[in-house]
Amino acid sequence: LILFIDDERRVMDSYIDYLTIKLSPEGYDVVFLDTIDPALDFLENRADEIDLIILDVMMPPGTKLDREQTSYGLRTGIVFYDLIRKKLPILPVLVFTNYSDEDLEKRLENDPNCRFYQKTDFLLEDLFNEVKDMLVPSKSN
């Protein structure tokens, strides 16, 4: 299962559609969540179903995360990433965002199971290839 978390459903619609079309024959479901609260629930209750998470950074903090901690949503994805790592230390995570932050990029570089990409650098096929590439070691695990 691919968990895709991004608050801009309309803008990401083609990515979601395309990934669904390409990944379902390979046995993967794509679950898209456009708010962080259900994403937190998913992580809490269905963590073992997740093969990969695609994660945006700037998203509303919802009702469960601390607004201050997420810098009023500017860093919601980062707070969520830390929660993922506590629960699933080696799960592939693809941070897919328009947010640019050198410090964050450097931090994520140290995580071999995390990749940080700018949305403007990826067309549909690029994202699909990247996801596929990241799924291989996970499957073998």
Added chain:
Amino acid sequence: LDTAENMLERIIEDLIELSARSTNANEALKVLTKLCRQSLESKACTLVRVDLEQGVVTQVACAGFDEDFEALMAQHKIKIELQGGVLSDYNLVSPGKAIKRYDLSETGGGIANPEVARRYGLHSALCYPIEYEGRVIGFLNHFSSASQPFNASDEQLLKLFARQAESIIEQHSRDSLLATLEQTIQAMSAMAESRKIDRILMLLIRKSMEFTGAKWGSVRRINSRGELEVTAKVGIPLTPPSLRHGTGIAWKAIIEKAAQLANDVKSDNWYSEFSVETKAELAIPLLVDNVRVQEGTSIKLRSQPVGVLDLESPRMDAFTDSHIKQIKPLARQAALLIDWLESEQRLSRLRDLEREIVGKKNWRDVLQTVVTTVRDSLDFEHVNVSLVDKTHSVIKSEYVVGMSDPEIEEFKRMSVYSLDSSDIKADIVRTGRVEVPAVDDPRFHTETYERFKHRDLIRVFIPMKVPSTGEIIGTVEAGYRRGYRDVIYERDIQFLQSFVAYVVEAIEPSKRELIEIISHELRSSIVGIRSNADYLRLLWRSLSESKINNKLSDMLADSEILILNVGELEYFLGRTPQAPQIERISVVKDLIIKTVNQLTPLLKERRFDYRKIDYSKAASFRISIYAERAKLNQVVYNLLLNAIKYAEDDPAQFSIEIGVEDLSDHFVLRFADYGIGISEGLEEKIFDYAFRTAEARAKNVTGSGLGLTIARGRMRELGGDLVLSSNSKPTEFRVLIPKKLMEAPN
């Protein structure tokens, strides 16, 4: 009588000649003593100096039997005692009156060794005091072998010679004072020319040691730990340890802002021993007068020490008040120069850092640089930059130095204050004033104050004011321990203020953040358009017509958002959307309906029914105006976009009504929605540049906070206005369109 007159005449002639010839005081006094002996037909005549500082009487000149006698007399140094000796006698007689001694061979009379007196047959002595500046500095002694009393003429003649000795001494003192003054001036100009603090300190120490005969000299300065640390030394092989606050004679000089003389260090409670050899110490503070310091919000003048000159001697009673007088001008000059040079150095370091800051793109790096710069360049120990949060509701510490890392984290957690609170920083944001609060200021938060020992600190609070808007975005707080300095110089505050102003200008966080947000929104629309185009390209053949239509509508919606964002950027740069082009516009058809159509994909995304946007009441008015379409588009688009973005999530609750009121000189377009609304008290704030409410942020992370600012600005440019007439349920904005816009322009 005739002989006496002749003798007097001869004496006066001799004295005049002596005065004309004498270039060296000691030589002149020797000649004078000889003349005196001849004139009075003395057995011997001596001139002694009373050295109050050394506490002894020493011989300056002697005219007598032979060289052996002169040597023996010179060896005889009389320690001044309160009882016995000439001085105690002198205290008993009136000034200007001779002392007579008749028992020299028995006691020496306090002026000679009795044995020498016996050997040379000296029975009596007439001693005339030599005065200078109102005090006795010596005696002219006339020794006689006779035991009978001296007559009046002897006394008169001795007085004449004593007066002449005084005149020689006065002349000599003036010369020597001039010589000292010249040396002082030379040392002062050498200091001024050197422009190096180390060299100035060495010159001060060396010259002071020369003036006083001190064996060891040093300058101590207060370090950041509040201790007096040796920064320059002469004659001391090992660096003496730093002195804790309140210990040592040097600290006493700093605290009392006055020179401290300890001629017997062992008996001084303040003395802190470094070398057992030291018997006397002289500490002179290096004071800068009339320094402007800030207390509260006002400026006061104070004398401030920049260090202390410390001289030591292995001899007791080595230092005198006249040494202090001699060294003080040098110490003052050194203090002024050090103060000036250090302030120049600070300014130049700040200028360098300002240049460095320009090159930094990340404003977090800039602020981190600020705190370290304020600490390292302005000598503050504790620095705290607090920023007003994005919702303008709290101020919190963000960048701190002067504590351990865990303490900083704890401090930051504790230092979050509501802007409405009585906290000092919240108050500074409200008043915009620079303040150095007193130690017991009630605006300090008790818990933080106690936990982090802020009582020990003196701090200045400076508002971070954005020059272009006057907005206060935070505070810079800088201080040090009171032991280091108990005041904050106004000059340092000015440096700090100008540096902070520069930094705020350089980062303008709101501007930077706004650019970050707008560029994020631009990227978002581009990502939408590109991914949709890519989707169509890849899957065209397999897509239904309605799916293709949806994707194309999405692309159009993103294009409109792109135009809106570009409009925001242009507004930001102070430009109108495009070249002004006045055209006839139907408010409902060209603005409202068109915008609703453009926004359909956004409505669909949130599962809202576009038919819930009811403009039927407005349509019946058929208002047409002459204006720039782009400007009005921005107004309507922003209002409708906000109503959709900030609608409640439940599609059933979604509703927007657009109505019209016909007033005498305006049409009023009313936009009413049932979204999350606007909190009370923020009715005007929402039109502020880049302002976003906490609720708006929680619902949509991005958003520049420029939409309503731009919309109101555009309406006012057209002679109309935009106001909020109801906060919630419905939230209602009124667009005032002047009726004069209905007339076609010439």
